[in-house]
Every structure is written in C-alpha cells, then in structure tokens.
Amino acid sequence: MSLLVPGALAWIAAASVVIAIYLLRRQERDMPVSALFLWERVQPDALSRIARWLPHADTLLLMQLLVVLLMALILSAPVTSRTRPAGATAVLVDTSLALAPRGRLEEAKERARALVQDAAGPWVLIGWADPPQLLVRPTDREAEILAGINRLAYNLSDRPPLSQALALVPPGWERVVVITGAPPEDAQVEVARLSAADNLSIEAFAVRSQPDGSRHEALVAVRNDTQRYRDAVVTVRDVVGGRSFEQTRLLEPGAADTFVFPLWGFVGPAYVAELSPSDDFPYDNTRYSVVDLPPALRVRWKGEEDRYLWGALAAAASVERTDDPPWDLTVVVRTELEEPPSGPCILVEAGLPEAPRGALTSAGTWRAKDDPLLAHVDTTPWSANALYDLSFPEGADVALRSGDIPALVRWLSAYGPRVALTIQLARSNLPLSLGFPILLRNALAWLLPGPSGTTVTVGQAVRLPPNTTVHTRDGPVSSVWVPDEPGLFTLHQEERERYAAANLPQVSLNAPPTAVTSHRHDPGQHDAPIWPWLSAVVLVLMGAEWLLARRRGA
Amino acid sequence: MTDFLLTDDELRALARAPVWLRRVRSAQPGMHPSPWSGLSLEFADHRPYQPGDDYRLIDWTVYARLRRLTTKVFVREAEAPTYVLLDTSASMAQGDPTKMRAACRIAAALSFLAHRHQDRFVVHLLGEPEDDHREPQRGRRALVDTFGRLRHVVPQGAGVLNEELTRWARTPRMAGSCVVVSDYLDAGGYRQGLSAVLHGRHHVSAVQVLANVDLDPPRLGEVRLLDVETQRNKPLVLGRAAWQAYQEALGDWNQELTQVCHALGVDRFLFSAEFSTVEAALTVLARRPA
Numbered sequence: 016m017s018l019l020v021p022g023a024l025a026w027i028a029a030a031s032v033v034i035a036i037y038l039l040r041r042q043e044r045d046m047p048v049s050a051l052f053l054w055e056r057v058q059p060d061a062l063s064r065i066a067r068w069l070p071h072a073d074t075l076l077l078m079q080l081l082v083v084l085l086m087a088l089i090l091s092a093p094v095t096s097r098t099r100p101a102g103a104t105a106v107l108v109d110t111s112l113a114l115a116p117r118g119r120l121e122e123a124k125e126r127a128r129a130l131v132q133d134a135a136g137p138w139v140l141i142g143w144a145d146p147p148q149l150l151v152r153p154t155d156r157e158a159e160i161l162a163g164i165n166r167l168a169y170n171l172s173d174r175p176p177l178s179q180a181l182a183l184v185p186p187g188w189e190r191v192v193v194i195t196g197a198p199p200e201d202a203q204v205e206v207a208r209l210s211a212a213d214n215l216s217i218e219a220f221a222v223r224s225q226p227d228g229s230r231h232e233a234l235v236a237v238r239n240d241t242q243r244y245r246d247a248v249v250t251v252r253d254v255v256g257g258r259s260f261e262q263t264r265l266l267e268p269g270a271a272d273t274f275v276f277p278l279w280g281f282v283g284p285a286y287v288a289e290l291s292p293s294d295d296f297p298y299d300n301t302r303y304s305v306v307d308l309p310p311a312l313r314v315r316w317k318g319e320e321d322r323y324l325w326g327a328l329a330a331a332a333s334v335e336r337t338d339d340p341p342w343d344l345t346v347v348v349r350t351e352l353e354e355p356p357s358g359p360c361i362l363v364e365a366g367l368p369e370a371p372r373g374a375l376t377s378a379g380t381w382r383a384k385d386d387p388l389l390a391h392v393d394t395t396p397w398s399a400n401a402l403y404d405l406s407f408p409e410g411a412d413v414a415l416r417s418g419d420i421p422a423l424v425r426w427l428s429a430y431g432p433r434v435a436l437t438i439q440l441a442r443s444n445l446p447l448s449l450g451f452p453i454l455l456r457n458a459l460a461w462l463l464p465g466p467s468g469t470t471v472t473v474g475q476a477v478r479l480p481p482n483t484t485v486h487t488r489d490g491p492v493s494s495v496w497v498p499d500e501p502g503l504f505t506l507h508q509e510e511r512e513r514y515a516a517a518n519l520p521q522v523s524l525n526a527p528p529t530a531v532t533s534h535r536h537d538p539g540q541h542d543a544p545i546w547p548w549l550s551a552v553v554l555v556l557m558g559a560e561w562l563l564a565r566r567r568g569a
Numbered sequence: 570m571t572d573f574l575l576t577d578d579e580l581r582a583l584a585r586a587p588v589w590l591r592r593v594r595s596a597q598p599g600m601h602p603s604p605w606s607g608l609s610l611e612f613a614d615h616r617p618y619q620p621g622d623d624y625r626l627i628d629w630t631v632y633a634r635l636r637r638l639t640t641k642v643f644v645r646e647a648e649a650p651t652y653v654l655l656d657t658s659a660s661m662a663q664g665d666p667t668k669m670r671a672a673c674r675i676a677a678a679l680s681f682l683a684h685r686h687q688d689r690f691v692v693h694l695l696g697e698p699e700d701d702h703r704e705p706q707r708g709r710r711a712l713v714d715t716f717g718r719l720r721h722v723v724p725q726g727a728g729v730l731n732e733e734l735t736r737w738a739r740t741p742r743m744a745g746s747c748v749v750v751s752d753y754l755d756a757g758g759y760r761q762g763l764s765a766v767l768h769g770r771h772h773v774s775a776v777q778v779l780a781n782v783d784l785d786p787p788r789l790g791e792v793r794l795l796d797v798e799t800q801r802n803k804p805l806v807l808g809r810a811a812w813q814a815y816q817e818a819l820g821d822w823n824q825e826l827t828q829v830c831h832a833l834g835v836d837r838f839l840f841s842a843e844f845s846t847v848e849a850a851l852t853v854l855a856r857r858p859a
Contacts, residue, residue, distance in 0.1 A: 044792050046807070049660035049668075049783055050754035051796035053822060054803060057814040567788060 016545065019092035026087035033079045075567075078560045085553045089546045096543075103153070103188040104134040106160075107180050107204075109195035110142035112522045114169035116212040117295040119196065126194045126207045127164045131157060139185060140164065143195065145172035145474060147180040171298075171500070172474040173520035177204075197523045211525040213241040216299035217249075218271060218521055220288040221470075222278065222306045231306065233276040235288045239266035240525060248291045249274045253283040254503060254514075282306055285503050285514040296524065303503050303516035304470060311335050311511075312463070315342040318350035318365055323446030331456035341509075343463060355430045359462035361455075362435040364403055369428055370435060373404035378438070379418020386414035388423055388434065388457045392450040399443035405435055423454075425461060434458040469506070469515040473498050477515075483508040485515065574677045574716055575846065582847045583681050615639045649746050650690065650705040651683040651854070652771065654737060656751030657696035658728025659797045663752075664780020664842050671778045671842040672750045673719040678850030679748055684712045688745075692719065695733040695751075696726050701740050727798035730755040734762025738769055747771035748853055752778055753826055760829050767833055774836040774853050777826065783819070784841065788812050 018024070048054060106127050114120050131138055138160040140151035151163030177199050184191055196209040219236040233251045247266050252259040260276045283306065290300040311333040328334050328346070345356040347365040355367050366372030378399040383389055394415060402417055411426030417438070424435045438445060445451050471477045477496045484491040484507045488500070491507075498504070498517035506513040575583070618627060618638035631639045653676045661669040676692050683690035689705035692715050730751060747766055753759055753775070766773050786807070794803045805811060823839065830837035840849045 044789055045795050045802075046786075046789060046792040047663065047795045047797045048786070049663045049752055049780070049797065050756065050822075051794055051799065051801050051803060052756040053754070053818045054794050054805065054815060056818055057805065057811050 016093050016095050019094060021091055023090035023092070024087050026090055027084060029087070030080050030083045033076070033083055037073070037076050037079075075560060075563055078556055078563070082553055082556050082560070085549050085556070089549045089553070093545050093549070094543060095545055103137050103139070103185070103190065104130065105139045105141060105184040105188050105191045106130055106164075107141045107143045107177075107184075107191065107193045107195075108150075108167060109144070109174060109193070109197075109209075110148070110167065110169045111144040111172050111174040112169060112298060112519060113174065113196055113524050115296055115298055116214065116524060119209055119212060120167065120169060122209055123194050124164050124167055126209070127167070128161060130192055130194075130207065131160050131164065134190070136160075139183075139188070141180055141183050142167075143174055143177065143180040143193065144170050145175045147175060147183055149183050153185050170474070171519055173472075173522050196525050212295060214296045214299070214524050215239055215241065215245055215247060215266075215290060215292070215294050216296070216521075217288055217290050217302045218299075220286075220302040220304050220518075222282075222286045222304045224306075231278040231282045233260070233278060233286060233288070233304070235274040235276070235290075235302075236271060237264075237266065237274060237290060238271040239268060242268050244268065246292075247272075250289045250291070251276050252287045252289070253278075254285040254287060255283040256281055258283075285516065287503070298501075298519050299521070301501070302518050303501065305503070305514040305516045312344055312459070313337045313342040315345045315356075316348070317345060317352060317356070318348035321348050321363070321440065323440065324348065324363060327446060327452040327455050328459075330452035332459050344459070355428070358431045360431060360433050361458060361462070362405075362433060364437065364439055365435075366403075366405065367433070370405055370407045370424075370426075370433070372437075373406055375401050375439065376404045376420050378402050378422075378443075379416075379420065381422075382416040382418075384412075384414050384416075386412060386423075386425075387461055388414040388425060388454065390453075390457050392453050392457065394450065396448055397443070397445055397450070399438045399445065401439045401442055403437040403439070405437045407435065425458075432462050434462060469513075471496075471498055471515060471517050473501055473517050473519050479506070480508065574674060574719060575681065579678070579847050580681060583678055583850065584685055586682075586847075586851055612641060612643055614642045616642055649683075649686075649688050649772075650743050651679055651688055652705065652742065652745055652747040653679050653690070653692040654734065654747065654749045654751075654766075655692055655694050655722070656728055656730065656733075656749075657694050657722055657724050657726070658751075658755075659725050660728075660752055660754055661724040661778075663797065664782050666780075666842050667724075668752050668778045668780050668783075668842050669722060669724045671840065671844070671846070672776075673722055674846040675750055675776060675778070675840075675849050675853070676748075677716055677719050678846050679854055680712060680715045682850060682854055683707075684709070690715070693737060694718075694722060695730070695737065696724075696728055698736065701737050705743070705745070728755065729757050730759045731757055731762040734759070735765040738762075738765035742769055742771075744770035745772070746774070746854065748774045748776055750776045750778060752780075752783070754779075754783070754822070759826070760833070763829070763833055763835055767835070772836075773833075774838065775826070775830050776849070776853055777823070777837070777839045778842055779839065780842045786812065786815060 108114075108123050108127055114123060127140070136157060137153050137155045138151070139149070139153045140160060140163045142148040142150050150167070151160050154160055177193070181191065181204070191204040192207055193204050194207045194209065196212060198206040198208060216238050217235055218238050220234070222231060222233045224231045235249050235251065237247050237249060239245045239247065245266050246263055248261065248263045250259055250261045262274050262276070264272055264274065266272055285303070285305050288302050288304070293300055312335070314328070314334050314336055315338060316336055324346070342358065345358060345360040347356070347360060347362050347367070349364045351366040351372050353368065355369060360367075362370070364372070378401055381394045381397060383394045399417065402420055402422055404420055405424060407421065407424045408426055408428065411424050413421045413424050415421075415423035420437070422436070422438050424437070426433050440446055469477070474497065477498070479485065479494055479496055484493045485496045485504050486507065487498075487504065501517050501519050504515045504517060506515050615628060615631065616639065618640045622640045626640045628639050628641050631637065655672055655676050657669070661667065661672060680690045680692060684707065687707060689707040690711065691703050691705040693700045693703060730753070734749065747769070749763070749766065751759075759775075763773060763775065788807050788809065790807060792805055792807050794805055796802070827837055836853070838849070838853055
C-alpha cells in the first residue's frame with residue numbers, strides 16, 4: 016500500500032483533541048441522588064489519582080482514536096499496487112469457424128475474461144473472422160467489456176489475414192492479445208493460445224474427370240489432426256444415383272492421406288463425402304462436391320458442316336444443334352460472317368467483321384503458351400499444313416502459334432467471348448488427336464463459365480449468371496448469392512437445373528507449437544484506491560461507537 | 570405539573586374495575602363488606618332468635634319447617650374512608666418521569682376509585698402540616714379539588730417520614746384505608762411513623778415509588794453524588810463495581826422495608842415510576858374476587 020498524499024497523515028494529530036476531550040469528560044460530574052446514605056457504603060472503583068488522568072483502555076476512546084486514524088488515512092489517499100499489464104489492451108478473439116470445436120468458445124471467453132481482469136484498461140474487443148468485427152468499442156468500463164465477451168459467438172467463416180483485424184485496433188494501444196488456437200507465425204502480438212482440439216477432417220473433396228476424359232474419380236483428402244492412430248472411414252455418396260462407396264484406412268497422428276474412389280459408369284451430378292467417426296468439430300466431417308458436367312449446350316452452327324468438329328464437341332460436352340434462340344454457343348466454320356454473332360462464339364477457319372480470316376498461310380513449328388485453352392493438351396503430335404492469318408483485335412491472347420502465325424486465339428469482344436482456331440482442319444491431324452476434344456472442352460469452359468458444377472464456400476459471394484436462381488431455405492436468390500450454410504443447392508437457369516456445392520472453409524484449428532512467437536507485454540503496476548473500504552470501516556466503527564455510548568448512557 | 574394526571578382512558582379503566590377493599594374496619598355504613606354483621610341486602614347466616622331481635626329478621630320459613638325461631642344475619646356493609654399520604658420531599662423530584670408524578674397519579678387514581686364507591690377520601694401532603702386537618706370528603710367537588718391540588722404539588726424540602734407520619738397520626742380520624750406513598754428513601758427510617766398511623770386502626774398500605782435512576786443509576790464514571798435533600802455530596806468513581814454495590818445496598822434497604830411492613834401488618838408495594846397507574850391503584854386498593 017502506498018499513499019498519494021502522505022502529508023494528510025498529519026491529521027492524526029487530531030487524535031490529541033479526542034484525548035483532550037476524553038480527559039475533560041473524565042472530570043467529576045454532579046449526579047443528584049435521592050438517598051446518599053445508600054451510597055455511603057459503596058466503595059469507589061479503584062483508581063489512583065494518576066491513573067485517573069491517564070487515558071486507560073476505554074473502548075470508546077480506542078474506537079474514537081481508531082476513527083481519527085482511519086480518517087487521516089483516507090485523506091492521505093491510500094492505494095494498493097496491483098501487478099497488471101499497463102495500458103490499453105486490445106483483445107482479438109478468433110471468432111472464425113476454428114472456434115466451433117466443443118468447449119473452445121467457453122475457453123476463449125475464459126481467456127478473454129482473465130485478460131480483462133488482469134489489465135487496467137481501457138479495453139477493446141475485436142472478432143477475428145471474415146470480416147473482422149469491432150465487437151466492443153474502446154471502453155473503460157469493465158462490465159461493458161465483460162458483457163461483450165459473454166456475447167461472443169463464432170461464425171462459419173475463415174480467418175482473414177491478421178492484419179485486417181489489427182487494422183481495427185485503435186492507434187497507440189500498446190498491448191494486443193490474440194486468442195486463437197492457430198496463431199500466425201511471428202505476428203508481433205501477444206498470443207493467448209487455446210488448447211489444441213483433436214480433429215479428424217476432410218481437407219478436400221472433389222469429383223473430377225481424368226484429364227484425358229477416360230473416367231471420373233472422387234478424391235477425398237483426410238487429415239488426422241490428433242495424437243493417436245485413427246481409423247478413418249470415408250463414404251462417398253452419389254446424391255442422385257444413390258450409389259455409395261466406402262474406404263477405411265488407418266491414419267498416423269498428424270498425417271494426411273488421399274482416398275481415391277474410381278467412379279465407373281454413370282456419373283451423378285452431386286456427391287457427398289462423409290468421414291467417421293465424428294469428433295468435437297463435425298463441420299469438416301462432411302463435404303460436398305458437384306461433377307463438372309456441362310449441361311446440354313444449345314449450339315447454333317454457321318458455315319460448313321464438319322463431322323469431326325461436331326464429334327469432338329459432343330465428346331467435350333453435351334451439345335445439341337439449334338437454329339432457334341436462345342442458344343448458348345455459336346460455331347462458325349469456314350466462312351466469313353458479315354454480322355458479328357451475339358454471345359460466345361467458336362471460329363474454326365472463319366472470320367468475323369472484328370477479326371477477318373485473312374489469307375491461308377503455310378504452317379510452321381508449334382509454339383504453345385501456358386493458357387487455359389491448352390490445359391492438359393499435348394500439342395506435340397499435332398501436324399498441319401496451312402492456317403489462316405487471322406487479324407484479331409488488340410488485347411487478344413494467343414495460346415498457340417504456328418511459326419509466327421496465331422493458331423489459337425481468344426479474346427473478349429463487345430458481343431461476347433471468342434475463341435478462334437485458324438488451323439485448316441482438313442489438312443491436319445487435329446480432329447484425330449486425343450487433345451482435340453480436350454481443347455474444345457477447355458474452350459467451352461472459357462467461353463461458358465458459370466455455376467454449372469460450381470463448388471462455393473460458405474460466406475463468400477457468388478455472382479450468378481443472368482436468369483439463374485438458387486433455391487435456399489430462405490427462398491429463391493438471384494444475381495448474387497451468399498451461401499450461409501453448407502450443402503447441395505439447386506441452380507435454376509430457365510428450364511435447366513444444375514447443382515452447386517457449398518462447403519465450409521477449410522480452417523486450421525491448431526498450429527504447431529514451435530511455430531508461434533508470443534510477444535508478452537511486460538506487466539506494470541496499477542494503483543487501486545482503497546479509501547472506499549476504509550470509509551466503510553469508519554462508518555461501522557462510528558455506528559458501534561454510537562451504540563456503545565448509548566448503552567452506557569453517556 | 571398540570572397535565573400528568575389521569576387520562577380519559579385511565580379514568581374509564583378505573584371506573585369499570587370492581588373494587589373490594591381488603592379489610593374495612595370502619596363503623597360507618599357504606600358499600601364495602603365488613604367483618605362484622607349488620608343490616609344490608611346481602612344474606613350472611615342464621616342464628617337462634619334472642620329476645621330483643623328485630624321481628625322482621627325472623628326467618629318464618631325455617632320456623633315452619635323446624636318449629637324453631639331463627640334470626641337472619643346480614644353482612645354489614647361499612648364505609649372505608651381513604652387517606653392518601655403523599656411524600657413531597659425533594660427526593661420525589663428525581664427521575665424521568667419523576668417519582669412525584671407517579672405518586673400524584675397514584676393518589677389521583679385512588680381518590681377516583683374512592684369517589685366511584687361513594688367513599689370519602691382525602692389526600693394529605695406530608696410536607697405541609699396544615700394539610701393534616703383536612704377532612705375526608707366525598708363527591709364530585711371533592712374529587713375536583715383533589716385533582717387540582719395534585720396538579721400543583723411541588724416536591725421540596727428534606728422530608729422526615731417518621732416525624733411527618735407521627736404528626737399526621739396525632740389528629741383523630743375515622744378508621745379507613747390509609748395509603749402512604751413515598752420513595753421510603755429516608756435515612757431516618759419509617760417504622761415509627763407507620764406504627765403511629767396503625768394506631769389509628771387504619772388499614773395501612775406502604776406504596777414505594779422509585780425512579781429509574783434509583784433502580785439503575787447510569788455508570789458515568791467519575792461523579793460527585795449530590796443528595797437532593799441534605800445537599801451532602803460524595804465523590805465516587807461510578808463503574809460496574811460501584812453500581813453493583815449500590816444495587817446490593819438498595820436491595821438490602823428494600824428488604825428491610827418489606828420486613829418492617831410484614832412485622833407491622835402493613836401491605837407493601839413497590840412500583841417503578843413508569844409503572845401503569847391504573848394497575849398500581851387497583852393493586853393497592855382493591856381485592857379481586859376469587
């Protein structure tokens with residue numbers, strides 16, 4: 016305990032006044048009595064003359080002296096020094112999905128309460144989730160910050176970079192404490208690390224076709240984030256077809272493994288992967304995936320017929336010919352259109368007003384570029400004799416050249432995306448090569464992006480194509496869809512239906528113990544006033560003194 | 570001292586109370602049953618007829634059955650004049666409420682009870698010798714006069730109870746009920762005075778009224794005790810031990826008073842100044858029916 020105003024202790028001298036009053040009151044007082052003779056035989060209480068002048072242990076006197084002493088002590092402003100991290104404290108709590116494991120939210124609240132009660136304040140409470148939130152504004156009131164801690168809850172989002180949450184910390188605040196189970200490495204902040212959560216999780220799940228289009232397969236990546244060997248049972252269910260596949264594997268502690276399920280025969284549009292046994296964090300034990308199967312495309316054909324080209328298109332996607340709008344794609348073959356077609360368009364040895372076909376030129380050596388049109392396409396076996404020298408607009412991307420002549424070009428025009436193949440197919444081996452349908456599938460994927468076979472993340476906004484609606488629990492959604500729960504959703508686009516899978520973000524619950532550096536703030540001293548307690552003692556003493564004096568009849 | 574006499578509630582309570590005197594020795598006829606037989610409405614017994622008995626008292630129904638003349642005997646109802654002797658010494662001014670106040674209220678209550686039973690009554694102030702010749706009277710006017718006197722009683726002087734009671738007893742009076750109200754804290758004693766009063770064939774009651782300061786003096790520490798009557802003083806450290814010693818002395822004094830009263834055949838009562846006046850008056854004067 017220390018005194019802020021030590022000079023006020025001089026008020027202790029007021030005790031001399033109390034003693035003087037006491038001595039004065041000890042003088043004889045006249046007490047009229049009815050019969051003095053009754054008192055004649057009464058012996059006075061033994062007190063010597065000196066003893067009468069000495070203030071002996073009278074309870075009232077002692078209590079009055081104690082009151083004077085306490086009053087002087089109150090006036091001297093006594094404070095107790097408590098060891099508390101000094102200064103303002105910003106508490107960042109990981110309120111992302113990583114707080115969902117059983118008991119972790121309560122542990123985070125307990126850590127936050129301990130931090131607040133161990134700090135002098137002011138405080139601010141920030142939720143580290145996507146987006147970061149200022150849960151309690153800077154305040155000096157401990158009750159307010161504790162109430163904010165009691166209201167803490169997690170959401171189904173991932174953690175953004177810590178810098179985004181730190182941006183909400185008021186400038187000049189010297190202490191920032193992050194409460195999380197997976198702190199970032201060397202974040203230059205103090206870390207209150209939550210206890211590790213045992214978790215068996217599906218890290219990734221996808222159903223995809225082989226790059227060569229031979230078959231589909233489901234891939235499930237499972238991680239055993241526990242301290243024990245665990246039997247992981249993975250079940251993949253075909254939501255539409257009703258088939259299910261199951262594999263069991265023993266996983267080492269901390270190890271990850273990939274379960275591959277070959278899907279022969281009919282391939283359904285939507286699949287669910289489930290992992291058992293369940294654990295304290297069930298959110299990542301179920302994941303959804305949709306097969307990247309384009310729906311039947313309505314194709315308008317312009318120009319000459321080419322059965323090889325049509326066969327490759329049919330191999331790449333489900334297509335159907337149409338001359339009535341609406342159509343999804345226009346294929347222009349060996350002709351020069353005077354009017355530019357609206358919507359996506361594939362030009363094969365053809366030209367448009369925006370990109371005239373040009374003259375036929377001898378082919379040269381293939382020069383491929385890393386381009387989405389050539390993903391999984393091996394151009395080495397390709398051979399061609401001639402190609403058209405296409406005049407493409409500025410800004411177009413050339414994926415493949417034959418010599419210096421562009422052989423495969425893509426660009427975005429005012430009427431829609433375009434992919435132009437200038438190679439003369441009749442005098443090349445492209446239609447017979449394995450990469451040709453893959454090339455066309457890549458072109459379709461670039462020309463017709465969309466939610467067909469879309470896998471999205473909960474909490475992230477998805478821009479839907481025109482005339483597309485999603486039926487959610489809250490009703491149909493169009494234009495922009497922000498999934499708020501995991502699951503399989505149906506997309507309606509005019510008369511067609513597709514599936515979309517919404518999965519929770521993959522959140523790391525724990526981080527390696529050695530990977531975290533916590534910058535602990537040096538504790539400081541905090542002065543807590545104790546005059547209210549002393550005042551209460553003085554009041555009690557004065558009340559007791561009054562009662563005692565009244566009982567004595569003084 | 571004007572407003573401390575009896576309240577309306579107290580007067581009503583006293584008016585409702587039936588009172589039988591303990592012992593009535595008066596020869597005058599009145600409303601109280603006496604030890605002697607006489608003429609009244611209350612039948613007492615039969616006795617054999619003696620010549621000279623009133624013919625009207627012969628019980629002819631007994632004669633019809635037994636063929637013997639018997640005379641009916643009735644309870645004799647006697648009058649009981651009430652004498653209230655009030656100690657007005659300075660010591661009666663002690664306490665809060667004062668002993669004088671309590672004593673005057675008791676005297677007023679006794680006078681009212683006597684008035685209710687059509688007895689004569691009188692209040693004598695022992696400190697005033699001229700009061701000794703005051704005769705007991707009955708009636709509303711006597712009551713009003715008595716209450717008026719009681720309102721103006723001022724305790725003063727060093728009363729000597731023996732002398733004052735003896736002086737009062739010298740005046741011949743009709744035997745009655747005599748109530749001596751005092752604190753009986755007189756160093757000169759009281760036995761002689763009470764004996765003198767008893768010689769007048771009165772039924773004597775010694776009513777002792779003590780104040781709280783007499784019964785439980787405050788422990789003030791160093792005090793100078795001042796006798797309000799003799800003006801003598803004594804320094805004393807009044808603590809627990811002295812307080813206990815005083816209690817023992819007071820207890821011995823009161824015990825002696827009880828023994829003296831018992832020896833003289835005097836009823837003795839001790840009341841605190843705060844005690845209910847109605848209860849005190851009824852206790853002193855009345856005898857409840859069994």
